[in-house]
Amino acid sequence: MRHSTLRQLEVFEAIARLKSFTRAAEELFLTQPTVSMQIKKLTDEIGLPLFEQIGKKIYLTDAGKELYQTCLGIFEHFSRFEMIASDMKGLKSGKLRLAVVTTAKYFTPRLLGMFCQEYPGIDVALIVTNRERVLERLSSNQDDLYILGQVPDAIDAVAEVFLDNPLVVLAAADHPLANEKRITVDRISDEPFIMREPGSGTRMATERFFLERSHKLKVRMELGSNEAIKQAIVGRLGIAVLSRHTLALDAPMGQLAILDVEGFPIERHWYFAYPSGKQLSIVAQTFLEYLRQASDYLDDLSCRHAISGHCPLLKDGQH
Amino acid sequence: MRHSTLRQLEVFEAIARLKSFTRAAEELFLTQPTVSMQIKKLTDEIGLPLFEQIGKKIYLTDAGKELYQTCLGIFEHFSRFEMIASDMKGLKSGKLRLAVVTTAKYFTPRLLGMFCQEYPGIDVALIVTNRERVLERLSSNQDDLYILGQVPDAIDAVAEVFLDNPLVVLAAADHPLANEKRITVDRISDEPFIMREPGSGTRMATERFFLERSHKLKVRMELGSNEAIKQAIVGRLGIAVLSRHTLALDAPMGQLAILDVEGFPIERHWYFAYPSGKQLSIVAQTFLEYLRQASDYLDDLSCRHAISGHCPLLKDGQH
DNA sequence: ATCTATCATAGATAAGAATCTATCGCAATA
DNA sequence: TATTGCGATAGATTCTTATCTATGATAGAT
Numbered sequence: 001m002r003h004s005t006l007r008q009l010e011v012f013e014a015i016a017r018l019k020s021f022t023r024a025a026e027e028l029f030l031t032q033p034t035v036s037m038q039i040k041k042l043t044d045e046i047g048l049p050l051f052e053q054i055g056k057k058i059y060l061t062d063a064g065k066e067l068y069q070t071c072l073g074i075f076e077h078f079s080r081f082e083m084i085a086s087d088m089k090g091l092k093s094g095k096l097r098l099a100v101v102t103t104a105k106y107f108t109p110r111l112l113g114m115f116c117q118e119y120p121g122i123d124v125a126l127i128v129t130n131r132e133r134v135l136e137r138l139s140s141n142q143d144d145l146y147i148l149g150q151v152p153d154a155i156d157a158v159a160e161v162f163l164d165n166p167l168v169v170l171a172a173a174d175h176p177l178a179n180e181k182r183i184t185v186d187r188i189s190d191e192p193f194i195m196r197e198p199g200s201g202t203r204m205a206t207e208r209f210f211l212e213r214s215h216k217l218k219v220r221m222e223l224g225s226n227e228a229i230k231q232a233i234v235g236r237l238g239i240a241v242l243s244r245h246t247l248a249l250d251a252p253m254g255q256l257a258i259l260d261v262e263g264f265p266i267e268r269h270w271y272f273a274y275p276s277g278k279q280l281s282i283v284a285q286t287f288l289e290y291l292r293q294a295s296d297y298l299d300d301l302s303c304r305h306a307i308s309g310h311c312p313l314l315k316d317g318q319h
Numbered sequence: 320m321r322h323s324t325l326r327q328l329e330v331f332e333a334i335a336r337l338k339s340f341t342r343a344a345e346e347l348f349l350t351q352p353t354v355s356m357q358i359k360k361l362t363d364e365i366g367l368p369l370f371e372q373i374g375k376k377i378y379l380t381d382a383g384k385e386l387y388q389t390c391l392g393i394f395e396h397f398s399r400f401e402m403i404a405s406d407m408k409g410l411k412s413g414k415l416r417l418a419v420v421t422t423a424k425y426f427t428p429r430l431l432g433m434f435c436q437e438y439p440g441i442d443v444a445l446i447v448t449n450r451e452r453v454l455e456r457l458s459s460n461q462d463d464l465y466i467l468g469q470v471p472d473a474i475d476a477v478a479e480v481f482l483d484n485p486l487v488v489l490a491a492a493d494h495p496l497a498n499e500k501r502i503t504v505d506r507i508s509d510e511p512f513i514m515r516e517p518g519s520g521t522r523m524a525t526e527r528f529f530l531e532r533s534h535k536l537k538v539r540m541e542l543g544s545n546e547a548i549k550q551a552i553v554g555r556l557g558i559a560v561l562s563r564h565t566l567a568l569d570a571p572m573g574q575l576a577i578l579d580v581e582g583f584p585i586e587r588h589w590y591f592a593y594p595s596g597k598q599l600s601i602v603a604q605t606f607l608e609y610l611r612q613a614s615d616y617l618d619d620l621s622c623r624h625a626i627s628g629h630c631p632l633l634k635d636g637q638h
Numbered sequence: 639a640t641c642t643a644t645c646a647t648a649g650a651t652a653a654g655a656a657t658c659t660a661t662c663g664c665a666a667t668a
Numbered sequence: 669t670a671t672t673g674c675g676a677t678a679g680a681t682t683c684t685t686a687t688c689t690a691t692g693a694t695a696g697a698t
Contacts (some may be wrong), residue, residue: 022674141373352646374695
């Protein structure tokens with residue numbers, strides 16, 4: 001009976017409900033012979049009579065009753081799906097899967113928060129992991145969008161800048177250099193450095209920076225998280241280059257200083273990316289559009305926090 | 320999307336499962352362009368992409384995942400129905416609704432018991448009510464088969480004898496006539512009679528019997544149930560004409576006697592009936608066939624009980 | 639760089655589905 | 669008995685569908 005058509009079920013349902021071929025025909029804007037024909041075919045396929053006629057009344061047989069229930073169930077499934085589909089089209093529902101590089105966790109929640117407020121039906125999943133895993137997910141198409149601090153090179157992907165990502169030199173607030181200005185790279189390079197593990201985008205950029213200036217770094221420690229590094233700085237274990245975004249609201253206030261080193265901040269950027277050739281879901285497209293628009297506001301925000309004097313991390317007059 | 324076809328869903332399901340258009344085509348014995356075409360149509364109807372292709376891999380979009388679930392649900396419904404239908408065809412399941420006249424309750428359970436044993440999957444519903452209600456149900460086609468003691472006349476129905484229904488005269492075991500033989504109708508008609516309510520088939524047959532012989536009955540009581548009548552007989556309130564089937568195994572033993580009256584037992588019959596024009600369900604047909612075959616055995620059974628001397632109701636030598 | 643696997647597209651065709659009009663047969667009803 | 673209402677049947681038509689072959693495009697794999 002897999003060869004029955006939905007049309008037949010539709011016709012059947014109408015008859016079963018109205019208990020009349022003629023009424024059903026009217027309801028469906030068909031002629032009566034047409035519905036008769038449909039039912040005939042359906043009955044043949046099933047191999048059991050669905051209706052019986054005593055006098056002029058129509059009754060459902062047991063098989064008919066079962067089929068009626070089946071119909072209702074099937075239509076239920078259909079309309080459920082139709083609802084979901086139209087919600088997806090109208091952005092009333094849907095899912096957005098983001099995978100972001102560790103450092104991005106300092107600002108993506110805020111981004112997502114605003115987006116979610118605007119589209120309350122959208123379900124967002126944020127995965128925070130290291131660059132390597134993010135690239136892995138990117139190439140096996142596990143998410144909708146990816147956020148990285150560096151354009152993926154080995155993988156064919158579309159990437160676009162949407163936010164600045166300035167790298168700054170951080171030291172303990174009472175570090176001798178904390179109040180100096182225009183510190184040379186020379187002086188910095190003598191300091192003990194704390195770094196993320198090799199492979200970290202920040203580390204790569206930092207190393208390139210010093211390499212270009214023919215300096216070597218004293219890497220005193222390698223730590224697996226930005227938070228740990230900040231703690232280490234406060235503990236006077238050394239200085240570090242980190243994204244200014246790591247100095248988010250929750251950073252230990254007043255214990256860190258941004259050093260005014262020549263050539264800093266290193267201007268890196270945040271990129272969103274997705275596999276080239278991927279047809280983005282409507283939700284993803286919308287989020288992307290939202291990202292582009294929000295970037296202005298976000299830049300502003302991070303400036304105010306980190307630069308324009310509202311940031312408790314900066315000593316007076318340093319900006 | 321009500322215009323999508325089941326075929327499309329079938330194709331879609333195969334692709335979603337195999338994650339390949341080509342594999343799906345092979346599985347369905349189609350060419351690859353055919354499945355592409357089907358999916359194209361389905362996608363157009365739904366208005367959302369269902370698959371995405373990154374490199375040579377196929378992935379389901381969110382909409383696709385939803386549709387896949389929907390498909391599974393729908394196919395589930397279908398196969399459930401198919402199972403039920405094929406069970407119905409094979410008598411492995413099904414329902415038999417019987418409506419019988421009150422007096423028939425003394426033997427139908429035995430009939431049904433045997434039938435149920437033979438077809439354990441069949442669900443039987445037995446409704447016992449008075450003749451009037453049975454006819455009502457018959458004319459509004461509420462059940463599969465009906466059992467009556469008299470052919471329905473006002474209603475157009477098919478009826479067939481399947482069992483004898485002898486009416487006998489019952490009296491208390493110590494009634495003066497209990498030991499007499501060849502009692503004339505004359506003598507009986509002086510006795511106080513206990514009867515069922517007007518409309519009862521037994522009553523109608525009894526009245527006709529006496530009318531044909533130009534006798535009138537002294538109806539002393541009208542009672543609504545055969546059991547009540549038997550109790551009344553035992554209580555010496557009178558005698559009565561009842562179906563011998565009412566003297567079933569559970570009858571009060573040794574307290575009732577069948578009087579050997581001329582012209583008795585009145586030979587009535589049990590009929591099964593159904594609305595003419597009704598296409599009986601396979602279950603009903605089977606039961607009917609079973610009834611015809613079982614009638615011999617049942618006749619035998621009731622004979623042995625009521626006539627051949629094994630019956631405790633009969634005094635020695637009366638048969 | 640070439641080959642191979644995979645999906646998309648185009649064009650053709652044969653099969654079949656859905657539908658109609660006209661008419662028949664039956665049963666309930668007036 | 670005549671009429672009416674309802675479903676079945678027959679035959680014709682139109683349109684769609686499902687399908688094919690042939691070919692093109694793209695991206696991994698060798």
